[in-house]
Amino acid sequence: MEFLSPSTLEEALEAKHAHPDGVPIMGGTDVMVELNFDKRRPQALIDLSRVPELSEWGPDNGTVRLGAGVSYSRIVEGLGAGAPGLAKAARTVASPQIRNRGTVGGNLGGASPAGDTHPALLATDAVVELASVRGRRRVAARDFYLSLRETACRSDELITAVLLPEPTGPQQFAKIGTRNAMVIAVTSFSLALDRQRRVVGTGLGAAAPTPVRAEAAEEFLAAEFDWEGGSSPSEAVVRRFGDLVASAARPIDDQRGSSAYRKHALSVMARRALSWSVTEYRKGAA
Amino acid sequence: MAATTRVTDLSSTTRDGVGTSPRRPDGTLKVTGEFAYSSDMWMEDMLWGATLRSPHPHARILGIDITEALKVAGVQAVLTHEDVPGEKRYGLEYQDQPVLAFDKVRYKGEAVAVVAADHPETARRAMERIRVDYEVLEPVSDSRRAAMDPECPLVHEPHELPHHPEYNPRGNRLRYQPVRTGAFAGATGSDGEQEEVLARLRAEAAAVVTTEYEVGMQDQAFLGPESGLAVPAEDGGVDLYVATQWLHVDQRQIAPALGLDQEQVRLTLAGVGGAFGAREDLSMQIHACMLALHTGKPVKFVYNREESFYGHVHRHPAKMRYEHGATADGRLLYATGEVIVDGGAYASATPAVVGVASSLGMGPYEIPNAWMDAYGVYTTNPPCGAMRGFGAVQACFAYESQMDKLAAELGLHPVELRVRNAMSQGSKVITGQEIDMPLPMAEMLERCRDLPMPPAREQLSDPADQRTLPGGVAGTTRGEGVVRGVGYGVGLKNLCFSEGFDDYSTARVRMEVVGGEPVVLVHTAAAEVGQGLVTVKGQIARTELGVEKVVIAPSDTQVGSAGSSSASRQSYMTGGAVKTACASVRDEIFSLARKKGLVPEGLEDTDLSLSGGKVVSATAGALVALPDLLGEAAEGGAVVEHTREFHHRPTEMLDPELGQGDSHTQFGMCVHRAVVDVDVDLGLVKVVALDAVQDVGKVMHPQQLAGQIQGGATQGLGLALMEEVQVEGSEIRNPSFTDYLIPTILDTPPMRIDVLERPDPHSPYGLRGAGEPPTLSSTPAIVAGVRDATGRPLTHAPVRPEDIVGIDV
Numbered sequence A: 001m002e003f004l005s006p007s008t009l010e011e012a013l014e015a016k017h018a019h020p021d022g023v024p025i026m027g028g029t030d031v032m033v034e035l036n037f038d039k040r041r042p043q044a045l046i047d048l049s050r051v052p053e054l055s056e057w058g059p060d061n062g063t064v065r066l067g068a069g070v071s072y073s074r075i076v077e078g079l080g081a082g083a084p085g086l087a088k089a090a091r092t093v094a095s096p097q098i099r100n101r102g103t104v105g106g107n108l109g110g111a112s113p114a115g116d117t118h119p120a121l122l123a124t125d126a127v128v129e130l131a132s133v134r135g136r137r138r139v140a141a142r143d144f145y146l147s148l149r150e151t152a153c154r155s156d157e158l159i160t161a162v163l164l165p166e167p168t169g170p171q172q173f174a175k176i177g178t179r180n181a182m183v184i185a186v187t188s189f190s191l192a193l194d195r196q197r198r199v200v201g202t203g204l205g206a207a208a209p210t211p212v213r214a215e216a217a218e219e220f221l222a223a224e225f226d227w228e229g230g231s232s233p234s235e236a237v238v239r240r241f242g243d244l245v246a247s248a249a250r251p252i253d254d255q256r257g258s259s260a261y262r263k264h265a266l267s268v269m270a271r272r273a274l275s276w277s278v279t280e281y282r283k284g285a286a
Numbered sequence B: 001m002a003a004t005t006r007v008t009d010l011s012s013t014t015r016d017g018v019g020t021s022p023r024r025p026d027g028t029l030k031v032t033g034e035f036a037y038s039s040d041m042w043m044e045d046m047l048w049g050a051t052l053r054s055p056h057p058h059a060r061i062l063g064i065d066i067t068e069a070l071k072v073a074g075v076q077a078v079l080t081h082e083d084v085p086g087e088k089r090y091g092l093e094y095q096d097q098p099v100l101a102f103d104k105v106r107y108k109g110e111a112v113a114v115v116a117a118d119h120p121e122t123a124r125r126a127m128e129r130i131r132v133d134y135e136v137l138e139p140v141s142d143s144r145r146a147a148m149d150p151e152c153p154l155v156h157e158p159h160e161l162p163h164h165p166e167y168n169p170r171g172n173r174l175r176y177q178p179v180r181t182g183a184f185a186g187a188t189g190s191d192g193e194q195e196e197v198l199a200r201l202r203a204e205a206a207a208v209v210t211t212e213y214e215v216g217m218q219d220q221a222f223l224g225p226e227s228g229l230a231v232p233a234e235d236g237g238v239d240l241y242v243a244t245q246w247l248h249v250d251q252r253q254i255a256p257a258l259g260l261d262q263e264q265v266r267l268t269l270a271g272v273g274g275a276f277g278a279r280e281d282l283s284m285q286i287h288a289c290m291l292a293l294h295t296g297k298p299v300k301f302v303y304n305r306e307e308s309f310y311g312h313v314h315r316h317p318a319k320m321r322y323e324h325g326a327t328a329d330g331r332l333l334y335a336t337g338e339v340i341v342d343g344g345a346y347a348s349a350t351p352a353v354v355g356v357a358s359s360l361g362m363g364p365y366e367i368p369n370a371w372m373d374a375y376g377v378y379t380t381n382p383p384c385g386a387m388r389g390f391g392a393v394q395a396c397f398a399y400e401s402q403m404d405k406l407a408a409e410l411g412l413h414p415v416e417l418r419v420r421n422a423m424s425q426g427s428k429v430i431t432g433q434e435i436d437m438p439l440p441m442a443e444m445l446e447r448c449r450d451l452p453m454p455p456a457r458e459q460l461s462d463p464a465d466q467r468t469l470p471g472g473v474a475g476t477t478r479g480e481g482v483v484r485g486v487g488y489g490v491g492l493k494n495l496c497f498s499e500g501f502d503d504y505s506t507a508r509v510r511m512e513v514v515g516g517e518p519v520v521l522v523h524t525a526a527a528e529v530g531q532g533l534v535t536v537k538g539q540i541a542r543t544e545l546g547v548e549k550v551v552i553a554p555s556d557t558q559v560g561s562a563g564s565s566s567a568s569r570q571s572y573m574t575g576g577a578v579k580t581a582c583a584s585v586r587d588e589i590f591s592l593a594r595k596k597g598l599v600p601e602g603l604e605d606t607d608l609s610l611s612g613g614k615v616v617s618a619t620a621g622a623l624v625a626l627p628d629l630l631g632e633a634a635e636g637g638a639v640v641e642h643t644r645e646f647h648h649r650p651t652e653m654l655d656p657e658l659g660q661g662d663s664h665t666q667f668g669m670c671v672h673r674a675v676v677d678v679d680v681d682l683g684l685v686k687v688v689a690l691d692a693v694q695d696v697g698k699v700m701h702p703q704q705l706a707g708q709i710q711g712g713a714t715q716g717l718g719l720a721l722m723e724e725v726q727v728e729g730s731e732i733r734n735p736s737f738t739d740y741l742i743p744t745i746l747d748t749p750p751m752r753i754d755v756l757e758r759p760d761p762h763s764p765y766g767l768r769g770a771g772e773p774p775t776l777s778s779t780p781a782i783v784a785g786v787r788d789a790t791g792r793p794l795t796h797a798p799v800r801p802e803d804i805v806g807i808d809v
Helices: A009-018 A031-036 A072-078 A084-091 A096-101 A104-110 A118-123 A215-224 A235-248 A259-283 B003-011 B027-032 B120-128 B143-148 B191-204 B247-258 B285-295 B305-311 B350-359 B392-410 B414-420 B441-450 B533-545 B570-595 B626-630 B702-721 B773-790 B801-805
Strands: A002-004 A023-025 A044-047 A057-060 A063-067 A127-132 A135-140 A145-147 A158-165 A171-176 A187-194 A199-205 B047-053 B059-065 B075-079 B111-117 B131-136 B173-180 B207-215 B227-232 B238-242 B265-269 B299-302 B318-326 B332-342 B369-377 B482-495 B505-514 B517-523 B549-552 B608-611 B614-617 B621-625 B640-646 B666-679 B684-695 B753-756
Touching: A009 A044, A009 A127, A009 A158, A023 A031, A072 A084, A072 A096, A084 A118, A084 A171, A084 A187, A104 A118, A104 A158, A118 A171, A118 A187, A118 A199, A171 A259, A187 A259, A199 A215, A199 A235, A215 A235, A235 A259, A259 B801, B047 B120, B047 B285, B047 B305, B059 B111, B075 B120, B075 B285, B111 B120, B111 B285, B143 B173, B143 B332, B143 B369, B173 B350, B191 B318, B191 B332, B191 B369, B207 B392, B227 B285, B238 B247, B238 B285, B247 B265, B247 B285, B285 B299, B318 B392, B332 B350, B332 B392, B350 B369, B350 B392, B392 B414, B392 B482, B392 B702, B392 B773, B414 B441, B414 B482, B441 B482, B441 B666, B441 B684, B441 B753, B482 B773, B505 B533, B505 B570, B505 B626, B517 B533, B517 B570, B517 B626, B533 B549, B533 B570, B570 B608, B570 B614, B570 B626, B570 B640, B614 B626, B621 B626, B666 B702, B666 B773, B684 B702, B684 B773, B684 B801, B702 B753, B702 B773
Parallel strands: A002 A044, A023 A044, B047 B299, B238 B265, B332 B369, B517 B549, B684 B753
Antiparallel strands: A057 A063, A063 A158, A127 A135, A127 A158, A171 A187, A187 A199, B047 B111, B059 B131, B075 B111, B173 B369, B207 B318, B227 B238, B227 B299, B318 B332, B482 B666, B505 B517, B505 B640, B608 B614, B614 B621, B666 B684
């Protein structure tokens, strides 16, 4: 196995161009586990941890441009206001040690349906930046996940950043685990209310072969919600919203939970996330 | 020497003796990461072993072709069952497990061939080139069917198994142990008669509760995977360095498989990263020795985590049916119980597990009429064996759940019902054995009930702190759906080995003077598995011999057996052996002092003691300092050394028909109260407090005792809420720490511990084994708390979120 350690993005893109089967590695929290378990034998590993651009974040034309290699710990510390949904999701990732290493880029690259950041990226309509020697392009998170662990990222491309729209309303994230820390999501849910565009965003994790949105639920709530006054939706609306979220899920029965439980839990999380959001919305919290 | 000094000496006690909390000798190394665990061992020129395992739970082996594997560069040996030099089967008690599979594989993960190569990766690649032809057979997955259905396919042919008629074997039944007392004992003629008795008792009872329960397969989840290093010796034997629980029982099984004499197989304990029963059985021991002898080179094995799930036995899953009947004033009138434990493919400790599940299956309650049937069966599921509290843990979940249900039926507080039926000293367990040691159960229950409650949620400084809520930092609730519940549990556990087993221990203790200072060496074969025996041995030597400097020799087979580090027995047994050997050393020192005329006329040995490095008399003061009495060892001074065996009192097998007999050595008890917050909508649980009352007879080391009680309670918390090796069609669905969840610190609540010291007159210092009882009581206490919060029946441990929200699994 070749181990490449480019020190600039250009070198990294050239390396990926030369080794389209090469696996990028940043924190190693997924890749190393797969190597140790003998589930993966890549021809080359491309270590991106020395590429400065990937570990930076800052404002970019009305969004936050988050380098793909920024650790979850830094997201928790620095983006609580700038990207609350993602920051909440980052807080639920594994343990402090893993949060110090793991990155959103890695989460996107692995594209596990249970990955913790996907629901928030979907709900907030984030954009994924991909780069190759051919140039850069941007793909909406909502178009990024194609099928089980398959994404829009091409074999010569690297995930370089995500662009996080400035929040204009409450954002929530919750995930189910059968212990109180260090769990892979049994299922997870993210909700974002966009006060300016008056749209609702959702994201569901571990609920289908890919991270998914509950589009019918989004449209339903966007139509029902009192965007002007932020009054609490009726019990019937809350319940319907939960049901629509659950019905967007196509979960499986596996060792982490049953399909029926996942749907049930999604509906409960959706109802709760809505009620938290309404309270925050009224307070004017972004 | 001035007289005043003598007076000072008399009042001094030896530092770090029994009852204090000295720092453990390996503690700093473990905390700083420098401790050498068995997986850290390394030798020049050593080879790496790898194990080819069966991909099928049940299959006939038609052929094994190793040709391609041998061609891999760097491979030094590929061995199959044909290369086993001696006995082809081994076992803890039942010799039924092939060293390497032949004819048939009986569980997924069974070892079929082993490879040695100059690199672990090479060994694994070679392993993949071994071709095994299998004819896949139907798995035998259902333990109830295996126990009851005569048509069920057999896992073992009867003629292949050792003959143990006292265990009532039949078909896939490895052991069937009935117990009958009261009216049930009088009606032994037929099942019909027993049913008549039952019908009569039912009619007399004011309240009857009947329920089926299940306990899932728990993993010991030790952190140091199976590993060891075998080094061929010049005498044709082998030296094995291995993490195990009982060096001599390993030796007893390894030597015959290698076709060697016991003395040719020498074992030394390597650093053990936890055990909890999972190291009672052999894993890589024989394989490493075979490869070392075959290649003439040292061979090291280290399992990875997934392999470890296949490489050791687990806790027996149990299917249980219980019925309890009580009078209107809450007195138990009768109880019936059926417990089926799934032993998996090989016996391991299953007969002993059945022995415990039957004899203690009704718990610590006065029950005039008891009907108990316990079965241990063969299936093609992963083999199950020893794990902390075995047999008693499973039954305790069921009988404690029954007590709660009965209390609810009778409108009694759960503690009140338990108190009304509590055993005490002089009570008899259902085997007829009298509890001839203190058992202050009623007092313990009341003390536990009366412990201060944790603050209510509203009283917390930040009630919305996610770390205090069910679901934790995953943020599933801000208080919505959260309901508090309280539950109690109490269990009775046998301590030391039972049923006629003479699990003695041996200690060699030496006193000599080195550099002008008296030094004691303590040498045993006992396994330090993390529990802290290494500390306790030193404390006992200090207390008994009045010497501060104690050296603990590495545990190996150069000294006699210490028995297993299990059954909560090592402080009792090896502690007892060290104490006894120390007494012999002390007696010889007294006699040396007498010979030198240093003991005044008329003083008996009972008037003498060793303290502060001197021989001391209660009346005459310090008589002589040990350096003066013995002289410097290196200059021909006296070396006083004794090796002593310590045996507990004998026990008996249960009789195979009525299950009567004094089968146990000692009994231990812990009472738990759990306070839980449950998110009743999502089925998530946060244990808020897990408080315990335990009688340990005598506290040897307060800090280590707290560690045992907290650790045992936490392992029970895992079984209550998350820990289950999920087996479907005899295949493990979650062989990793990603999906086999054990409690983290955020799942582990504060634990208030109230320790009683009511000495057991039969044991050294009056101590009682402490490691297992909390593992029994915490599980039912937590589940009872969740029931209290939710009103759900919750008959399966661990409780799954589905169970709490009412979704069928």
